[in-house]
Amino acid sequence: MVGEIDILIPVARKSNFIEDALISAHAQQGVKVKIYILENNVSDIAFSNYLRNISNKYNAEYVVFQERLNLFENWNRCLSIGNSEWIAFLHDDDIMAPDYLKYSSLFFYNKDILVYPYEYFSSKSRVFSKSNQVSEILLSSPEQLVSKVFLENVHMSSLLFRRSVKFNFPTQLKMLGDQYAFRTYIFANMQIRVGYLNANNMNQIRVHQLQATSRWGYLCAEEYLYLWQSSFAILEKNNRLNLNKIIYFLVRDSDANTLSKIASSLLYFKWTCFKVTTYALIIFEARSLKLFFSTIFRALFQKTVWEFKYIQKR
Secondary structure (H helix, E strand, O other), rough: OOOEEEEEEOOOOOOOHHOOOOHHOOOOOOOOOOOOOOOEOOHHHHHHHHHHHHHHHHOEEEEEOOOOOOOHHHHHHHOOOOOOOOOOOOOOEEEOOOOHHHHHHHHHOOOOOOEEOEEEEOOOOOOOOOOOEEEEEEOOOHHHHHHHHHOOOOOOHEEEEEEEOOOOOOOOOOOOOOHHHHHHHHHHHOOOEEEEOOOOOOOOEEEOOHHHHHHHHHHHHHHHHHHHHHHHHHHHHHOOOOOHHEEEEEEEEEHHHHHHHHHHHHHOOOOHHHHHHHHHHHHHHHOOOHHHHHHHHHHHHHHHHHHHHHHHOO
């Protein structure tokens, strides 16, 4: 029997969509949930009262943190709230399908992390079409898992995990702390049981002008470099993985642009034998002169492009 599931909804600013998120959490079917509205000291008494009122309306527990922290510091703090074995994170502007957790619970018995695909939307609609049956995407080896983690971004609103999974969101990043926490944790704990699920219309990620990505998007490229560098540094220490297999899946499953970005990240900063070997294996596996020249170009000029964009943004 599946126990109660904690749904954590961090709120860091005045949100026009928090009630939509709360309604979708409250509407979960077939499972018991405990919903938490976690305010990161918005410093607006009227909005705090509004959060308290809608929390009571939808049977959620309202928690206000007196000390305001930055985005990922706050997320680390949020993970200490609740007692249930499984955690579902939900951004205050996103929504989940009514049967999201019911289908997810079918995989709880042999998984530690569940990853769903997600859809973007920009309307005010909360309508979900009927969800299809959920199935697991079978991965043939740990090396294919590494490749999939490299190539596919996760979204915290489409991720479920056991409380024993200790994600640590890096406070020095503004945009990709969730990607960093997810990837580096898995690469450092390859025994963890990760389930990539195949389902339609389970999570809807709202796109709007007030979200952080609209303000900090120019930082993404440089933060990806940091993300890939950190990922390779962890993989370098893991002698149980077959590097050739990882490269095979990376080349097979990625588009040319993504592969070029990943490969070029190996050419930044201090070179190591592992970095040079990995880079050479990617170029050899792809058998592409175009890839070779594009990675060299990125390594030589991309940093300058990022810095120029940063100056322009400021």
